[in-house]
Amino acid sequence: MDGDRVEIDGGIMEGGGQILRVSTALSCLLGLPLRVRRIRAGRSQPGLRPQHLSGLEIIRDLCDGKLNGGEIGSTEITFTPGKIKGGTHIADTKTAGSVCLLMQVAMPCVLFAASPSELHLKGGTNAEMAPQIDYTVMVFKPIVEKFNFTFNCDIKRRGYYPQGGGEVVVQMSPVKELSPINLTERGTVTKIYGRAFVAGALPIKLAKDMSAAAVRCIRREIRDLYINIQPVREPDDRAVGTGSGIIIVAETSTGCLLAGSSLGKRGKNSDKVGIEAAEMLLQNLKHGGTVDDSMQDQLIIFMALAKGVSRVKSGPITLHTQTAIHFAEQLTKAKFTVTKSEEEDPSNDTYIIECQGIGMINPNL
Numbered sequence: 097m098d099g100d101r102v103e104i105d106g107g108i109m110e111g112g113g114q115i116l117r118v119s120t121a122l123s124c125l126l127g128l129p130l131r132v133r134r135i136r137a138g139r140s141q142p143g144l145r146p147q148h149l150s151g152l153e154i155i156r157d158l159c160d161g162k163l164n165g166g167e168i169g170s171t172e173i174t175f176t177p178g179k180i181k182g183g184t185h186i187a188d189t190k191t192a193g194s195v196c197l198l199m200q201v202a203m204p205c206v207l208f209a210a211s212p213s214e215l216h217l218k219g220g221t222n223a224e225m226a227p228q229i230d231y232t233v234m235v236f237k238p239i240v241e242k243f244n245f246t247f248n249c250d251i252k253r254r255g256y257y258p259q260g261g262g263e264v265v266v267q268m269s270p271v272k273e274l275s276p277i278n279l280t281e282r283g284t285v286t287k288i289y290g291r292a293f294v295a296g297a298l299p300i301k302l303a304k305d306m307s308a309a310a311v312r313c314i315r316r317e318i319r320d321l322y323i324n325i326q327p328v329r330e331p332d333d334r335a336v337g338t339g340s341g342i343i344i345v346a347e348t349s350t351g352c353l354l355a356g357s358s359l360g361k362r363g364k365n366s367d368k369v370g371i372e373a374a375e376m377l378l379q380n381l382k383h384g385g386t387v388d389d390s391m392q393d394q395l396i397i398f399m400a401l402a403k404g405v406s407r408v409k410s411g412p413i414t415l416h417t418q419t420a421i422h423f424a425e426q427l428t429k430a431k432f433t434v435t436k437s438e439e440e441d442p443s444n445d446t447y448i449i450e451c452q453g454i455g456m457i458n459p460n461l
Contacts, residue, residue: 101129101174102427107137110419113148117201118397118420120155122427124177124205125401125456131174143169147193147219151201154187154215158205180460182211182270189219192260194226199249199266204397207245210460212269221254221262222293222341227390228357229254229264230291230343235353239391243398244275254295254330256339257361272461276404276453277395279386283350288314288323288377290345292370294360295330296338302366303327306342309370314344317378340366342373346381354380354388383411384437384444392449396420400430403455409437412445421449430454 104119116132123130136142144152149166152173156163160178187198195217206213221229227236233249241247247268255262292306307325314323325344340360345353356377360369380388386409387395393416399406410417413434421432430453437446 101131104130104132104423105134106132107134109422110415111138112136113145113151113197114393114416114419115423116148117151117197118423119427120152120175121201121204121397122424123175124155124159124161124180125208126427127177128427129174129176131172133172135171135173137171143171144173145193146191147189147197150187150189150193150219151198154185154198154202155205157185158202158209180205180209182206182209182213184214184216186216187218189260192220192223192255192257194223195219195221195262195264196223196227196229196232199232199264200394203247203266203268204401206268207271207274208456208458208460209270212267215266216263217266218263219255219260220257221251221264222256222339222359224257224359228341228343228359229262231355231357231390234343234345235355235388235391236394239279239353239387240395240398242277242279243402245271252334254335254339256295256335256337259337261336270458270461272458273455274398274402274453276402276406277399278407279352280407280409280448281350282352282384282386282409283348285318285321285346285381286349287347288318288321288344289347290325290343292325292327292342293330294340295335298338298340300327300329302340302360303329305366306340306360306370309367310342310344310374313371313374314378340369342370344373344377346377350386352386355390356380356388380411384439384446385410389414393417393420396424396432396451399432399449399451400424400428400453401456402453404453406451406453408449410447410449413447413449417449428454
């Protein structure tokens with residue numbers, strides 16, 4: 097602590113942008129002034145990239161905060177939050193930086209705003225090293241809404257690497273408080289569906305090839321289920337640039353959603369893209385958890401803020417999740433425990449993430 101600034105070491109554990117997202121969102125929510133040093137110290141290009149800077153700027157604007165050190169390449173920032181307000185806010189990475197990561201940092205904050213918010217997030221909708229927007233809509237949204245809030249996500253335009261140019265509009269109303277969640281029963285897989293997409297200069301045949309390869313791969317493990325992966329070509333007026341990819345979702349009898357996804361790129365065979373997504377899905381189904389690896393860490397901040405005890409059953413705990421827990425505990429004083437799940441089947445590598453949330457109350461409502 098420097099005076100009453102919370103000191104965050106941005107180079108430990110996952111050592112990337114996630115530390116910034118979790119700590120600045122919580123700083124904004126809890127009114128804690130923050131200093132983050134050694135930002136992305138472990139990365140090949142340390143310091144803020146355009147996407148991280150956009151995330152910091154939207155948080156600053158959401159709460160009339162003060163941000164020092166907010167420039168590309170900066171390895172240290174200080175942030176002093178103000179009062180969270182609703183209204184319309186725009187964040188533009190001006191690159192293919194992920195709109196989904198912008199959403200991750202802003203969403204917990206606007207839940208505790210004084211009035212409804214509309215976020216215009218611009219950048220890459222289907223970017224490497226981040227959830228695809230399709231994942232956000234098909235998997236993240238229905239699961240996170242179990243905390244007792246809803247949001248609307250309208251995909252205006254899709255944007256791909258390298259130029260971005262996509263835009264999504266997220267509308268949310270504030271809540272008084274968040275309810276805890278209990279996601280511990282996996283149930284059995286009842287359906288598998290998804291979409292394989294192409295945009296720009298790519299032919300629909302590639303989407304069909306991705307879909308067919310994914311179905312063949314899943315069929316080797318799961319024989320008796322109808323698998324519906326739609327090949328689609330994004331309309332030219334709703335997509336900037338050329339891109340391709342696939343997302344496949346498995347839904348279970350208890351309402352769990354787990355996914356696998358992959359992006360195409362130049363020189364990568366479309367069958368390989370489909371198989372990668374299918375293998376990721378099968379891997380996520382194998383561990384017996386109720387959430388997949390991409391969802392695990394995204395739930396932590398909401399569990400910390402909710403009122404009461406949340407429990408989630410997951411596969412092996414990812415470094416992203418360990419990092420989110422570390423900083424959520426440091427800033428909120430919520431208490432997390434991770435225990436090996438007592439499974440009927442000892443070969444299942446499953447864990448229970450439990451959190452006694454702080455029961456954050458929206459002071460504006």
